[in-house]
Amino acid sequence: MRHYQIGEDPGPLEEWPFDNPLSDYKILSGTPRASGRLDMGGPGQATRSGIWRCTEGRFSCIEQGDEMMTVLSGRGTLTDIETSAVQELTPGDTVFIKDGMQAIWEIEEVLTKAFFGFKPDGY
Numbered sequence: 001m002r003h004y005q006i007g008e009d010p011g012p013l014e015e016w017p018f019d020n021p022l023s024d025y026k027i028l029s030g031t032p033r034a035s036g037r038l039d040m041g042g043p044g045q046a047t048r049s050g051i052w053r054c055t056e057g058r059f060s061c062i063e064q065g066d067e068m069m070t071v072l073s074g075r076g077t078l079t080d081i082e083t084s085a086v087q088e089l090t091p092g093d094t095v096f097i098k099d100g101m102q103a104i105w106e107i108e109e110v111l112t113k114a115f116f117g118f119k120p121d122g123y
Contacts, residue, residue, distance in 0.1 A: 032057025
């Protein structure tokens with residue numbers, strides 16, 4: 001398993017378009033672009049881990065799977081639409097996201113996170 005350090009360059013990433021219909025992505029402002037890499041797991045598997053990066057902008061989505069993430073670089077907020085709880089996202093912050101959470105991501109400075117996700121029926 002790879003260990004990432006705060007501020008470290010995680011290496012090459014590929015474009016991850018906002019096109020999963022289950023996630024119901026809606027761009028609310030700006031032109032955010034996501035990229036990432038799976039270091040473990042993949043389609044149909046119950047667990048996955050890797051790196052995700054997003055440029056500045058604001059979007060809503062329905063989270064797919066339970067996820068523990070740690071912010072490596074950047075800045076933003078994550079809002080749970082149901083509870084209105086807002087989580088600041090800065091380097092070193094670790095956050096848990098629940099499967100099915102309706103969220104608003106506001107990326108203020110290109111944000112990179114390491115994540116581990118779990119979805120019993122597979123991704």
